[in-house]
Amino acid sequence: MAVVEIPIGPQHPALHEPIMLRVRAEGEEVVEVTVNTGYNHRGIEKLMEKNSWVRGMYLAGRVCGICNAVHTQVYVQGVEKLMGVEPPPRANYIRTIVMELERIHSHMLISAVMAEIVGFDTLFMLIMRDRDRVMYLKELVTGNRVHADIHILGGVKRDIDEVRRDKMLSELRVIEERLKYYRKVFEEDYTLLRRLTEVGRIRKSEALSHCLVGPTLRGSGVKSDVRLDDPYAAYPEIPFDVVVREEGDSWARMVVRLEEALASVGIVRYALEHLPQGPAVPKAFPRAARVGEVISRVEAPRGELIYHIVSTGGGNPYRVKIRTPSFLHIINTEFTYLGHRLADVPVIFASYDPCISCTERVLVVDEKRGVRRYVSLRELARWGTT
Amino acid sequence: MGVSVIRYSPWIMHFNAGACNGCDIELLAALTPLFDPERLGVRLAPNPRHADIIVVTGALNKKAAERLRRLYEQTPSPKYVIACGACAISGGVFTDSYPLISRADRVVPVDVYIPGCPPRPEAILYGIKKLLDRVARGG
Amino acid sequence: MAELSIGGYSFREVGPRRYVASVDPGRLREIVELIVGEESYLSTISAVDLPKENAIELNYVFWSIRHRAALVVKTRVSREKPVVPTIVDIVPGALGGELEAHDLFGVIFEGNTRLRRGFLVPEDLVSKGIYPMRKDAGV
Numbered sequence: 001m002a003v004v005e006i007p008i009g010p011q012h013p014a015l016h017e018p019i020m021l022r023v024r025a026e027g028e029e030v031v032e033v034t035v036n037t038g039y040n041h042r043g044i045e046k047l048m049e050k051n052s053w054v055r056g057m058y059l060a061g062r063v064c065g066i067c068n069a070v071h072t073q074v075y076v077q078g079v080e081k082l083m084g085v086e087p088p089p090r091a092n093y094i095r096t097i098v099m100e101l102e103r104i105h106s107h108m109l110i111s112a113v114m115a116e117i118v119g120f121d122t123l124f125m126l127i128m129r130d131r132d133r134v135m136y137l138k139e140l141v142t143g144n145r146v147h148a149d150i151h152i153l154g155g156v157k158r159d160i161d162e163v164r165r166d167k168m169l170s171e172l173r174v175i176e177e178r179l180k181y182y183r184k185v186f187e188e189d190y191t192l193l194r195r196l197t198e199v200g201r202i203r204k205s206e207a208l209s210h211c212l213v214g215p216t217l218r219g220s221g222v223k224s225d226v227r228l229d230d231p232y233a234a235y236p237e238i239p240f241d242v243v244v245r246e247e248g249d250s251w252a253r254m255v256v257r258l259e260e261a262l263a264s265v266g267i268v269r270y271a272l273e274h275l276p277q278g279p280a281v282p283k284a285f286p287r288a289a290r291v292g293e294v295i296s297r298v299e300a301p302r303g304e305l306i307y308h309i310v311s312t313g314g315g316n317p318y319r320v321k322i323r324t325p326s327f328l329h330i331i332n333t334e335f336t337y338l339g340h341r342l343a344d345v346p347v348i349f350a351s352y353d354p355c356i357s358c359t360e361r362v363l364v365v366d367e368k369r370g371v372r373r374y375v376s377l378r379e380l381a382r383w384g385t386t
Numbered sequence: 387m388g389v390s391v392i393r394y395s396p397w398i399m400h401f402n403a404g405a406c407n408g409c410d411i412e413l414l415a416a417l418t419p420l421f422d423p424e425r426l427g428v429r430l431a432p433n434p435r436h437a438d439i440i441v442v443t444g445a446l447n448k449k450a451a452e453r454l455r456r457l458y459e460q461t462p463s464p465k466y467v468i469a470c471g472a473c474a475i476s477g478g479v480f481t482d483s484y485p486l487i488s489r490a491d492r493v494v495p496v497d498v499y500i501p502g503c504p505p506r507p508e509a510i511l512y513g514i515k516k517l518l519d520r521v522a523r524g525g
Numbered sequence: 526m527a528e529l530s531i532g533g534y535s536f537r538e539v540g541p542r543r544y545v546a547s548v549d550p551g552r553l554r555e556i557v558e559l560i561v562g563e564e565s566y567l568s569t570i571s572a573v574d575l576p577k578e579n580a581i582e583l584n585y586v587f588w589s590i591r592h593r594a595a596l597v598v599k600t601r602v603s604r605e606k607p608v609v610p611t612i613v614d615i616v617p618g619a620l621g622g623e624l625e626a627h628d629l630f631g632v633i634f635e636g637n638t639r640l641r642r643g644f645l646v647p648e649d650l651v652s653k654g655i656y657p658m659r660k661d662a663g664v
Contacts, residue, residue, distance in 0.1 A: 039450045040404045041645040043483035045629075046657060046664065062479055065408025065504060081540075109411065128418040135415070146408045146504050211566045211618025222590070229593055230542055295543055295586060295595050297568075308571040308584060321584075323569035323622075331621035448647035484657050484664035485647045 021349065028341045033334045048320040053079055053289060054153065056317060060307075061147055063322060066106050069098045069148040070300040075320070076151045077232055078296030078309045082289035083153065089234070089276040091155035096234040097271045098141055098148050099298075100264040104175065105134040106301035107257040107264075110353040111182060114254055117346050118195040123185060130178040137171055140164050154282035165272050176265045183258040186251075196251035200336050200348035203248060210332040213325050214303020215260065216352055219253035221246045226299035237274075240267050250351035257301075257353070288315050302326055302353050326354045395427035396518060399437035399461070403454050403493075404486065405444030408504035409471035413441060416507035423511060426518065434460045439517065441510075442494070445473035445480045446487040458494045466497045466517055470510060475499050529592060532559035542594040550600050550609045557585065557612045560596060565589040567612075570622030572630045574604075574660050581607050581630055602632065604659075611637035629658040 024032040044063055048056045060075035061068040073095055080087065087095075108131040115123035135145045141160060142148040150156050160168075186192055202212065207220040217224055225242040227235045243259040245252040289311040296307045303325030310319040329352040337345055402410055417423050417430060431437035434457050442454065458467070469490040472478035477488030490496050497520075500513035529536040529544050534556050536544035548556055561567070571584040578601075585598040602609050611634040613619045623634040628644040642651040650657060650664065657664045 037644055039447055039453070040402075040444070041447060041449075041485045041647075042404055042445060042480045043485050043657065043664075044480070047480065047483050058479055062406045062408070062503075065406040065411060068406075068408070125419055128415065129420055132415060132418070132420050145506060146412060208564070208566045209561070209617055211568070211616065213566075224588075224590055229588075229590075230595070294540075295597065297588075297595070304568060304588070306568050306586065308569070308586065310573055319571075319573045321569065321571035321573075323571075327621055328618065331624070332618045335617075448649065484650060485645075 021345070023337070023342070023345055025342050028343075030337045030340050030342065030345060033337045033345075035331055035334060037331070045320055045322060048317055050316065052315050053083075053287065053317065056320065057151055057153070058149065060322075061149060061151075063324065065146050066109065067102050067300045067302065067305075068146070069095070069102050069150065070298050070305055071322075072148070072151040073099060073233065074296045074298040074305050074307045075309070076153060077298075078294045078307055079289060079317075080153060081294050081296075082292055082309065082311045083286045084290065085154045085286060087155045087282070088278050088280060090159070090278050090280040091282075092234040093271045093275050094141070094156045094158075094160060094280055095151065096238065097160070097268050098138065098150050099233070100267045100271075101134055101138050101141070102148070103264045103301045104179075104261045104268075105131050105138070106353075107261040108134065108179075108182075110350065111186070111254060111258060114196075114347070114350045115192070117350050118191060120189075120191060123182075127182060130175065130182075133171055133175050133178075137168055140168060152282060153285040155285075156280050159280045160272070160275065165275070169269065169272055172265055172269055176262065179258060179262050179265065183255070183262065186254055186258060193251065195347055196254060196351070197247070197249055199250045199340065199344050200351055201247070201249045202336055206335070207248070210335070211328050212303075212332065212352075213328060214299070214301070214353075215253050215256040216303065216329060218242070218244045219256045220248040224304075226297050226304050230297050232298060234271060238267055238270050240270075250347055253351045253353075288313065289317075300325055302329070326352070330354050395429075396438045396514065397429055397431035397436055398439045398441055398514075399431045399434055399457070400441050400443070401450075401454055401457060403442055403444040403450040403474070403490070404447030405471070405473060409443035409473070409502075412504045412507050413443065413470060413510055416510045421507045421511060423514075426511065426515060428511075428514060435462060437461050437465070439466045439468060439514070440494070441468045441470050442474045442490045442496075443470050445477045445483075446490055446493055447485055448487055449485075451487050451493045454490075454493055464521075466521070467494050468498045468500060468513060468517060469496045470500045470513070471505060472501060472503045475501060478503060529594070529596075531563070531596075532556070534559065536596055543597070544592075544594055545597045545599060547599045550602060553585075553598070553600055554610050554612060554615065556598055557615050560587050560589065560598070561616055563589060563591040565591065565596070567616045567619050567622070568595070570619065570626055572626045572632060572658070574630060574658065575601075576604065576660050579604050581632060583609060583626070583632065585612075607632045608635055609633070610635050613637050613639075629656060631656040631659065 022034045061072040063071045112124045112127035139145050142150045202220045204221045207217050223244045228242050240263050243256050291313045293310040298305050306323045308321040312318045469475050474490040481488050498513050498517045527538045534546050536546040539545050565587050568586045568588045573582045580601045582601050587596045623637050624644045626632045627640045628646050
């Protein structure tokens with residue numbers, strides 16, 4: 001019986017912590033999975049108590065590089081409620097545009113990573129090449145490729161002019177074509193279908209009782225999306241479809257994401273074409289919040305992101321609780337690996353979109369022979385252990 | 387002889403020591419066709435024993451720092467370390483938070499610092515190039 | 526509506542799609558069973574340290590798909606003896622939240638056999654018995 005330890009380095013925002021997955025297998029079949037955490041804990045909630053409301057924006061944004069705009073959004077919209085501040089409509093639209101651009105790039109990233117894991121390197125490279133178009137759009141709007149930092153209490157920092165808007169609309173057409181192609185690949189490619197379908201199937205009741213969210217929940221047949229159920233920013237005014245699939249397996253989760261990315265292109269296009277008149281950048285903003293507390297929720301690319309913010313008046317928050325979607329997905333999904341083969345473990349793991357980076361490595365310990373080997377996640381995904 | 391091998395074909399090992407993933411995705415982007423790192427001979431090493439350069443991202447979470455130290459020791463010489471991003475250089479916005487060591491150079495010797503939050507892929511490749519030039523000069 | 530009733534428990538509206546009910550720890554399991562009996566999921570467990578009131582407040586935030594609202598169950602424990610029954614057998618997805626609140630605040634979820642220090646907090650603070658998110662933790 002080989003004991004396989006999977007250290008997964010970079011952890012996602014979502015994840016407070018990079019984790020180590022410890023997998024026990026009998027032959028090729030997984031019998032137990034436990035999760036070890038703590039590698040990415042940065043003490044952000046404590047830092048927020050020590051810093052001002054404004055600095056909290058930058059801390060929130062750096063919980064996750066991939067979905068930083070949603071983190072800033074959920075923080076800012078909560079704080080704005082505590083401060084009694086309402087951002088102008090144009091600012092809401094710009095915030096929505098940036099958040100949806102992030103959704104597109106994030107979904108493309110995990111699609112690329114999944115392709116890489118099953119050995120489809122060419123697809124990985126192609127998706128990454130096209131994803132860079134989205135990064136370019138982000139840079140056009142916010143000035144940065146990754147950290148948008150576009151929010152300010154009461155609005156946004158930069159406006160979108162005609163030139164930028166036209167450039168974005170034309171680039172979106174190309175991105176849409178590429179996304180349609182990638183969706184087709186995931187729907188038709190033999191290797192992807194073989195590796196992803198029926199792998200890591202989660203029933204609807206299990207998804208709810210284990211508190212899974214986002215594409216994982218929607219891939220198991222539950223129509224739950226914060227943008228629809230608990231709308232914020234400009235979503236109340238923008239028509240869009242929530243993507244739901246019934247299969248509940250890794251394939252369904254990946255397809256949900258690609259369809260969502262296409263829906264996001266539609267949202268950005270609509271927002272750009274219907275940008276409200278008026279200012280987007282506020283002239284001044286308050287520094288202190290009233291006494292109170294707020295539960296703020298948004299739909300991050302990975303799922304529901306929720307902040308609980310408590311204020312006792314004054315210039316710093318009293319408490320900020322951050323619960324990222326990947327926190328739930330990494331810790332509550334141990335049951336989904338059981339009965340599968342070792343080579344399925346990276347596939348199932350990636351289907352939750354926990355933001356694996358390129359340095360994961362697997363430690364294979366053969367207890368019987370007393371041998372330890374480092375195997376890359378890629379190798380494990382392709383050949384298992386021999 | 388070992389030095390010129392690195393100069394022409396440096397293999398990188400990426401280690402996330404508690405990062406927000408911003409630097410990680412820009413590093414990943416730097417390895418894709420648009421930025422073409424292979425013209426520098428740069429590719430990802432499959433494991434530490436094949437690595438020439440360790441690229442560290444993140445603010446050095448204490449648990450991750452132990453792993454980094456061990457990984458550094460497993461990597462055979464000649465080896466170099468690049469601290470990529472504000473967090474690896476100084477802790478970034480998280481400096482001195484309770485679970486962090488904050489600076490990569492408190493854990494391993496660092497050869498090149500690439501500032502940015504995160505640095506652009508071009509900046510990352512530029513930092514790698516600077517290291518290679520220094521190695522070529524014998525530094 | 527200004528009030529929402531589930532079983533015998535009354536939730537008062539505090540904002541659009543936000544309802545709150547306060548219970549004693551002894552009633553926690555009962556109200557949780559009622560909430561998850563309808564279509565809903567536990568979104569998070571948020572602990573708040575209130576040293577001035579010698580209490581730690583626990584906020585169990587559920588999202589109810591049926592009622593299209595967030596239902597917050599508030600309960601309080603004392604700082605000296607922060608014990609509350611676990612709900613991990615009713616809601617398996619509560620595992621992460623309970624592990625976190627235990628490691629950061631010292632809350633004991635009676636019946637949860639997987640509670641341990643060091644889930645998030647680094648070893649040097651754990652060995653000193655420090656719960657970093659408490660207001661008097663000194664970190």
